[in-house]
Every structure is written in C-alpha cells, then in structure tokens.
Amino acid sequence: MPHSIRVRDLYEALQERLQLEWLAGHSGADSTILSSSSDAGTGIIAGPLNYIHPNRVQVIGPAEERYLNSLYSPNRQQALQQLFAERPALVMLVDRVEGLPELAAMADEAGVALMRSPLGDSQVLDNLQYYASLFLSEKTTLHGVFLEVLGMGVLLTGDPAVGKSELALDLITRGSRLVADDAPEFTRIAPDIVSGTCPPILREFLEVRGLGILNIRQMFGDSSIKRTKYLRLIVHLKRMSADQISGMDRLSGAHAIRDVLGVQIPQVTVPVAPGRNLAVLVESAVRNHLLRLKGYDATEVLIERQQQAILDQS
Template sequence: RLRLRLLAGKKGLGNIIFDADLEKSDPIIAGPLNYIHPSPVQIIGPKEKKYLTGLNTEDQKAALQRLFAAEPAAIILSNRLKSLKTLDTLSDKHCVPLLASSLKDAQVLDNLQYYAARFFARKTNLHGVFLEVLGMGVLLTGHSAVGKSELALELIIRGHRLIADDVTEFRRIAPDIVSGSCPPLLREFLEVRGLGILNIPAMFGDSATKRSKYLHLIVHLRRMKLQEIADMERLRGAGRYRNVLGVDIPEITVPVAPGRNLAILVETAVRNHILKLKGYDAAELFIERQQQAIEENST
C-alpha cells in the first residue's frame, strides 16, 4: 500500500516498528524528520530533503549522524525523492532500512498512523456471528443453539457477507468507531449444527466473505413464548444500547419463535437503522400523526 522499495540498510529489515511494550498513551510511530522528538519511522519529504541539501558537506553529515543516533527503525523517502550518498552509507552502517515511496509524505504518514492506531487500539472478543448486511456491520448474539449460525447462513445465501463466526475481535480505532475482524484460525469458516464446518468462500465465492467491518448494530436473538412476544413494546420495539469498548452500539432484541422469518427481520432491522441514521424515525412519525388526529377530533 505504501509502494515501498528498498534503497539501503537491508540488514535492518527485521527492526521492530510496533512494540506492544511501548507507552500506549502516546503511540506516535511515524513523523517528519525530527531531532528533538524522533519517531521510530522518520519520513523525509520535500521540505526535509531541501533542508539537508542546503547544508554543506560537513553539516549534512553531522545532521544525518544525529538522525541515526536516535536509532530509528526505518527511514522513508517520500514523493519519489532520490536519496543522498551519505544517507545510503549510514543506513547500511547502522542497519536501518532506507525505503523510498512514490506517495506524498502526508499519505505515507496517514497510512502508518492508521496501522499504529489499530495496533495500539483497545481490544475485546465478543461471542456471536459478525456479518455485513446491506453495507452495515451486524453482530448476531444469543445463547448457544439459538440459531445464530443458521440465520447467518441464510443471510449469506441472500447475498450478505460473513466476517466472523463464533468469536469476533473488536478494536476501538477511533473515539466512536469499533472495528471487528475474524481471528486468523476461524477466518472464512462457519459452523452449522448438523452440517459441521463450512468453508464459505469455497461454497459461495470470495465475495461472500469480508475481512473486517465497523460495528453498527447488534441483533440479539432470544427464544420467547408467544405471550412474551405479545407483551413486547409495540411502537419502538425492543431496542437499547450496548457499550462496546466505550462506544454505545444500538442493540435490537429479535424474538425467536416458530413461524418467524429471522433473515427478513434482520434485514428490516438494518434498513430501519439506516433510516434512523438519516433522521427518520417511523415510531416518532406515527406518534405525531396520532397526536394530531387526537387534537383534530377534540376541536
């Protein structure tokens, strides 16, 4: 993605950039050439290159020696910039990979900071099946044997995509964004009772799975008796919020009972959630119409 090619310092390709023992409160991984607060990855863009080439030979060598004295994990030349002979020599000497990228320095920095944020993000594992339904990340939860995998299989057949079965790894990659992905061991597999382990891409094609997705909605499946279903809130449904890594995620409880088409209910729940994100709430509109009708009849 960074379109990198190696210029010098091949022996340092094993250098560690992301370290789990690093102070997580300030995980600044990459930045422009900085002698005061050096980053593990030092980026040399047009401004930094102009500064270095403007120095005389001795001052340039001293400046670069200060750079390597900070022991960077790697140095990246952006914007298709050509390297300096002294920079190549010092990279080989100190075993620091010198890499070149055709991307602009801002793009290189954005990509590196994005991966750093994911690496240092708060994490948790949640039990359930995570899917992409109508472009939204939907986590199906519920007690064991309630029918999560069977429902997921039906949704996949209807054109939606599997992300993770059984366990999903969630990370908070921004103050209000939680991203979910599948552990490598379980990736692409779905367990359905009676059928065993299914390879979803082998059965339905590569488009039937997806590596990761932001979590938008939780659908909780719960077995209910007919009387319990009848006693549920009629206007707004059984909706609430569930806190996941400090982010409130909407959660809807869908009753599981004979004769209910859960796939259609989940799709409808997602469509309704999309409408709410756009500012449309059917329950609020119905209440307003009802109130208006009462006022008109009372006059």
C-alpha cells in the same frame, strides 16, 4: 491485534496504499515500531527527520534531502551516522526522493529498514499515524458473528447454539458480507465510532454446526468478505416461547442500548422460535434502523394517526 508491530507488519499493511518499495536494511524486518507498552497518550511514531527527538520512523522528504545535500561531505556523513546511531526502526523516503547514494549501504550495515514511497510526506505521515492510532486504541473482543447487512455493520449475538452462524450463512446467501465469526475484534477509532475486524487466523471462515468450518470466500467469492466495518447495530437472538413472544411490546419492539468501548450501540432483540424467518427479520431490523437514523419512527407515526383519528371522530 498483535502485542507489537514490527517493520514487516507495517510494510504488509501499508505496502499497497503507500506504494512502498523496500530498498535496503531487510535484516531490520523484525524491529519493533510499536508495542503494547507504548505511550497511547502520544501515539507519535513517525515524523520528518529529527535529530533531537528521533521518531521510530524517520521520514526524509524534499526539504530534508535539500538540507543534507547542503552539508559539506564530512558533515553530511556525520549527520547520516547520527541518524542510524539513534536506531530508528525505519527510514522512509517520500515524495519521489531518491535518497543519498550512501543511504542504502549504511541502512544495511545498521540493520535499519530503508523504504521509499512516491506519495507526499503529509499523506504518508497521515497513514502512519492512523495505523499507529488503531494499534494504541482501546480494544475488545465480543462473541458473535459480525456482518455487513445492507451496507451496515451488524453484530449477531446470542447464547451458544442459538443459530447465529446458520443465520449468518442465510444472510450471506442473500448478499450480506462476512467480517468475522465467533470472536470479532472491535476498536474505538473515534469518540463515537467502533470498528470491527477479524483476527487473521479466523479470517474468511464460518463455523456452522453440522457442516463444520466453511471458507466463505471460496464458496461465495471475494465479494462475500469484508475486511473491516463500523459497528452500527447489534441484533441479539433470544430463544422464546409463544407466550413470551406474545408478551413483548408490540408497538416499540425490544430495543435497548449496549455500551461498547464507551460508545452507545443500538441493540434490538429478535425472538428465536420455530417458523420465524430470521434472515428477513434481521434485514427488516436494519432497514428500520436506517429509517430511525433519518428521523422516521413508525411507532410515532402510528400513534399520531390514532390520535388524529380520535380527534376527527370527536
């Protein structure tokens, strides 16, 4: 994530979702809305027109427009001057509000961006606050390849050159989707949810030793790329000898819990050795985890069957 969010960043991120139209004040494109020094405790960047506690994004809906239209011309002009004197980063008209005729000229003069969205004020505010909360949330970068495997967000980790990228490429050919290679960024967006994405400069690329940099979108199409995904499972690749593999717990496998931004993420260790089909093993690990989430544990079922067999014999 950037160290600050400018008006142009917000416009690019939410233009399609909010159907934004940039009306005036284009010189304010680089005005800062949020920075890394912003108070994460409040996280409030937008709200209805407020002269007492101005927001970085001042929203004008039907109620605010009715108020402004109710004022006598000198008072309305004074109210608009006060609005721009507080130097908001952005003034946004919502709910199909056309805005007062003088708004565009005053926005250009003040260098404050003026935009319009046809959506209702509550929907616009929800999206703005969610966008702000993502920026202010705690973040971390983990080394690995982040994929969507069978609909689940899976992070492949392991020592350098263990085969993460080759495995990711194999999974992509089998229908998985790439989120991020090498340095996926994770953000805690809820007490128990961690969302992962890719830094813009690395988006769509996968580095495979011997092949170099591959553009996955160009090779496999748009459906091979996923912009963001919740992290649900970590698959740790570990080189092991035949003796080490034979010494692993054959019933329950190598399961653990890894703390990521205070959220407990299940982790399974998959041994890397010649002759092992890692793509099938990862997909099987995902299917098994989905069964566990539904309450089914194959190990417990096997133990119960063994106990029942012993009782039957006795």
